[in-house]
Amino acid sequence: MLPAFFSSLLVQAGALALSLYSGFTNRRQFFWWMLALIAAALATTTLVILSIDRDAPIFSGPLSGLYAALYLVVSVGVFALVIQLRQLNAGAGGIAADMLTQLSGILDASPIPFVITRLADAHIVYVNAAACRLFAASREQMLGADIGRFFPDQEGFEGRLTVARQHESYAHQDVTYVTLTGQTLHARSSGTKLTIDNQDHMLSSIIDVSTEKQAEADLKDSEGKFSALFYQSIVGIQIFKPDGEIEAVNPAFEQLWGIKFDEIRDYNILKDPQIRAIDGDDIDKLFAGQELIDFPTITYEMSFPEQKPSISRTISPRAFSIRNERGDITQIVVMHLDITERAKAEEQLKQAQKMEAFGQLTGGIAHDFNNLLAVILGNLDLAADQRRDDADLARLLEPAIRASERGAELVQQLLAFSRRQPLQPQPIKLQENILDMIGILQRTLGEDIEIGTKFSDGGAECMADPAQLESALLNLAVNARHAMPQNGKLTIETAEVWLDEHYAATRFEVTPGPYLMLAVSDTGIGMPPDVAARAFDPFFTTKGNSGTGLGLSMVYGFAKQSGGHVAIYSEDGHGTTVRLYLPKASHEVQLPRPETGDISAAVAGTKLLVVEDDDDVRDLTETLLKSLACHPVLASSGAEALAMLGQSGPFDVLLTDVVLPGGLSGVDIARQAERLQPGIKVMFMSGYTENAVIHHGKLDEGVILLQKPFRRADMAQKLTEALT
Structure with missing residues (x-):
């Protein structure tokens, strides 16, 4: 016989469970007060448990107080019952049939689904109310039925039945059932073997974990989507x-x-x-x-x-x-x-708008002031002509005339910047014009500054106003002289270039097409980034009272009015290069547009160590190399590059900027790379022109130099040259 108190405990707990379902209608039982005392002790305790019955929402979340007390009493009682049953089952003959009747009364009060199955034929001999609700079936439909009908996988069921017959118990097994309505049910089952009337039976508890499984599946799906979003x-x-x-x-x-x-x-x-x-x-x-x-x-x-x-x-x-x-x-x-690139584009737009506004303002003022100067200078000339014999008056008129002439020159510079100066563009052989000006430039710069030239334009012609072109070149030379107060070298170069769509897209008022480039480089003190950004602004000068701040502004206006483009490249302490791009004369044989087809075959698979301190240039280099099917490894400093030579090598090619921060130059890195990895190919890149870099002592003759700004075709050509 089962202990009377134990049976009473479970029956009372089951009754109270039913009372909870109906809203606590009966609160006068002794058992209610007993639970209330336990609940008071659990007032500050929260139990977090899984849902064990679809129709028992009180067990589907955090429990405290009375709910926690009920759960503890019922669950502890039920598992104590299982222990007691196993002890009784161990006796001679197992459990008698009348005990099964008493057991049924106790289990019916439990909110946990229980099923007793005869192992010989797998027929159900007992189900409690919770199990009927779980399987969406009546007691009549389940009693005597083969439990295999509730398994969707018959082969799996046969295997489970064989294992059950061979073992005394099992615990916390994940099982998939199917209800009579065809709904799939995920459950966690535990069981113990009982001998009833000398026949083996299995008492199984079945806890519905479908919600948990669905939550796990949803979580896995959500995590998969988040992972894809996160990594891609x-x-x-x-x-x-x-x-x-x-x-x-x-x-x-x-x-x-x-x-x-x-x-x-x-x-x-x-x-x-x-x-x-x-x-x-x-x-x-x-x-x-x-x-x-x-x-x-x-x-x-x-x-x-x-x-x-x-x-x-x-x-x-x-x-x-x-x-x-x-x-x-x-x-x-x-x-x-x-949004770095967008911010830069917005800044360039603001700069272009500012320069346009400056141009409109200075153009209007210059036009009016030019008229005033014309009147002043004309009348001064008349006065000087009419009073030639008056020496005292002549001494007064001469400085006034010189000042008016300087004012007229200033007006011409303002008009050039504002793009309002009348131009007479014509085909010009750039090389010839520069050679004609070498004498004037040398006298202007002085003997301490050496002038070098390199012409790669093949004698091609550009469209420009000859006088304004000479003025622009003179302004660039004078500006370079101020950057080389002691001595130095000025390098003038020309070349045929093609400014492609990518270059034009990142710069305002640039039209893709063929140009002649005139580059003026110096070995001076260079400019920090904030100064270089304002170099073309009118009236901006670093020369104090000795400069007007209009020299580079005039060059800027001349380039724009001529349909060209001007760009400046400078590093503080390392000189400056100004490139003036002028449209190629239309009657000229046009420079062939660079190949845009597959030019990567010769360099595909090349592994490069790229050393560049500028974030944007480094990113662009990586993009171009990957488009050529190369494998770039990036470093932003000399120290990082040397570390990667030891960790990520070997490399086919070292591609490094010439000037780098941190004490190690590109040349230093190249020497270390050749020592650590004999046979590695070396390419340099620089914003300075090849002639300027080599002859300023930064590189040796015969090196491969990729000149900034470069395009995909330039990269492929130089890389092919390095590998062959």
């Missing part, structure tokens, strides 16, 4: 823990900032002073629970460990929080949309 997104993504510590970054983030996750594993966004200074309030709101935050566009400088230069990017950040089922924040996701 072109947007940089960071994931943070609730305390601000970084948890993960995606490949796009690593590529955007040129850093690996291991290098920032200790980063905490809440402790980043730069972020807090930019938008600390929004960061605090995000980690405090605000769902979605669109941060303002920021320019952020990512600092790295020693020997690795920082990287600056303009990004449009967006962030949101991920919460668990209880509403607690588990992760913070921050997305970095890189």
Whole structure:
């Protein structure tokens, strides 16, 4: 016989479970008060359990107080019952039939589904009410039925039945059933073998975990989609823990900032002073629970460990929080949309608009002032002519006339910048004009400055006003002289070039097509980036009171009015190159457009170590090399390049900038590379012209130099040259 108190406990618990379903209509039972005492003890305790019955929502979430007390009593009681049954079953003859009747009364009160199956023929001899609800069947439909009908996989069922016959018990097995209505049911089952009337039976508890399985499947699907988004997104993504510590970054983030996750594993966004200074309030709101935050566009400088230069990017950040089922924040996701190129394009547009506004303003003033000067200078000439014999008056008129003439020259410069100066363009042989001016240029520059030339235009002609071209070249030479106060070398070069669509797309008012390039390079002090950015602005000068700030502005206006383009390249301490692009004369045989077909066959598969400190140039180089089916490995400094030579080699080609920060030049890296990896091919790249770089002592004769700005065809040509 089962202990009376034990039986009573389970019956009372089952009755109270039914009372809970009906809304606690009977609260006068002794058992109710007993549970109330247990509930008081559990008032501050929360039990989180799985759903065990589709129709018993009180067991589908966190439980506390009375609910927790009921669950503990019922669950502990049921499992104690199983232990008691196993002890009784161990006796002679097992459990008698009358005990099964008593057992049925106890199990019927349980919210946990129970089934007793005769192992000999797999027929069901007992089901409780919870099991009937679970299988969507009546007791009559289930009793005597083959339990195999509730298994969708008959072969799997036969295997389970064989195992059950051979073992005394099983625990927490995942089983798939099918209800009488055809619904698939995922369950977790435990069982113990009983001997009833000398026949083996299996008492099985069946807990419905379909919701859990579906949640797992949904979670897996969600995680799969998030993983695909995370790893394949072109947007940089960071994931943070609730305390601000970084948890993960995606490949796009690593590529955007040129850093690996291991290098920032200790980063905490809440402790980043730069972020807090930019938008600390929004960061605090995000980690405090605000769902979605669109941060303002920021320019952020990512600092790295020693020997690795920082990287600056303009990004449009967006962030949101991920919460668990209880509403607690588990992760913070921050997305970095890189808008650096867009910001630069906007800045170029602003610069073009500013120059246009300057031009309109100065053009209007210059036009009116020119009229005034014409009157003044004309009358001064008349006065001087009429009073030739008056020496005192002549002494007064001469400085006034000279000042008026200088004013007229200034007006011409203003008109040139504003593109309002009348031009008389005609076909010009650039090489001949430059050679004719060498004498004037040498006298202007002085004996301390050497002039060198290199002509690669094949005697081609450009369309320009000869007088204004000479004035532009003279202005460039004078500007270079001020950058070389002691001594130095001025290099003048010409070449036929093709400015392609990619080059034109990133610069305003540039039309793709054939041009003649006139480049003037010096070995002077160079310009820092902020000065180079304003070099063409009118009235901007670094010469103090000795300069007007109109020399390069006039060159800019002349280039634009001629339908051409001007670009400046300078590095602080390393000289300057100004390139003037003028349209090629239409009657000339046009320069063949570079091949746009498949030019990658000869260089495909080449592994290169690319060393470039400028982020944009490094990114462009990587893109062009990948388009040629090459395999570039990037370094932003000499120290990083030397480390990669030892870690990521061997390399077929070293492609390095000539001038690099940090004490190691491109030449130094090339020497180390040839020592560490004999036979490696070396290519240099520079914004200076080849002639200027070599003859200024930076490179030796015969080196392969890729001149910035370069195109895909240029890269392929130089790389082919290096490999052959």
